[in-house]
Amino acid sequence: MTTFDDRKDAFEKKHAHDEELAFKATARRNKLLGLWIAEQIGLTGDKAEAYAKEVVAADFEEAGDADVIRKAMADLKAGKVEISEHRLQAKLAELMEVAKKQVAG
Incomplete structure (x- = not known):
């Protein structure tokens, strides 16, 4: 492979990794939002988890x-x-920032 091909492959892998992290962070943010809303409307335990899903x-x-x-x-x-x-x-x-830290960390 040439240096150009190596750089292209590295860029594609980084892009795929970044997209995967963004997807995971968004899903995590939505779960956190669901748990927050569940708390606001009085759901707890399994009902709160089901609502977050x-x-x-x-x-x-x-x-x-x-x-x-x-x-x-x-x-x-x-x-x-x-x-x-x-x-x-x-x-x-706010929750996206929390989710990014959780997914990255």
């Missing part, structure tokens, strides 16, 4: 965070918890 699964409906936000807002409203979409997005950003 529902939030993770909701992210596979469409690209981006809109599907997760939509589910979260609907569930919070159903649980009579008043949280603005802006606050929910801030919580997502």
